[in-house]
Amino acid sequence: MVCILRKISNLKHQADSGTRVHPKKKIVAMTAILFFLSISNCVRKQNGIHSRDIVTSHSIRIQERERSFLIFNPFTLNDGAPKKPLVIALHGRLGSGKQIMSESKLNSIAVRETFIAVYPDGYKRSWADGRGRTPADKEQIDDVLFIESLLSYMIQNYNIDPTKVFIFGHSNGGFMTQRLLSEKGSLFKAGVSVSSQLSISVLKKHHPSLPISVAIMTGTDDPIVPFFGGFVLDGGEIIGAEESITRWADWNRCSPAPLITNLDNKDDETSLEIRSYENCAGKTKARLYKIIGAGHQWPGNERRSLFGINLGKPTQEVNASEEIWKFFRETYQ
Known part of the structure; x- marks a missing residue:
């Protein structure tokens, strides 16, 4: 040089x-x-100084395995700069960190709203969400430890505010989010599950020790994850989305009657009902985004299929990524 x-x-x-x-x-x-x-x-x-729009690849060793993740940090590391919120995004079954980064389009929101995003990769494109049906579950992968270790890595190496750590996930990643919020809720300020809700296995093993803000966003016509409860297509019994959010509202000691808002602004054969439980302990929230007529799609995106499987209708009534960040931001502003 x-x-x-x-x-x-x-x-x-x-x-x-x-x-x-x-x-x-x-x-x-x-x-x-x-x-x-x-x-x-x-x-x-x-050296940890990242230019705008730079995505970097990293890994940490857990259970004698290298676990990989992508970090989007659009800020230079300046001494004295305010600490930033962190958003962890968990992909669905057969997905990846790169896939959920692309599908959610979260990076553009991170630049605008000044937070750091991290996209971990599941084991064999799956998460050990507790249902016992995924490769990660079957091979006893400790994904709770992985996410906990990932969070420690981010706080140690980046300008993260540990009181503003958020997590969301889609499908298998959403079930993993529910497990983490139930088992390790003290690590997070809030979490959102998309196309997923509480599983029976998690309910039997874990209850949150502290109130935490939780939202569930899912379609009533989801052919993979039944909105009203039952068995997921790839296995594992779950309770309904409405019952799931009622459980969180009870755990958060919210007012029993939710505020209900209905939206039907787009001509796409779907509509949106938002149930917001307020006056919760610790200023937490519990909220259900019930997307009537929608399937197993990322809300706000175009229709997609998965290996020829019909995933149902998409919706344009709500942009999931924008709404998720709006929900997170409400918890500290």
């Missing part, structure tokens, strides 16, 4: 003094400059 800098400096001195520089030397100089800039950028990223 020092050698490159000296060559660049010498060529600049020759040019400034009027000495003719051979064209080949100019090309070498320009190549050296570009190389130096690229190396400089790598060093900055390794």
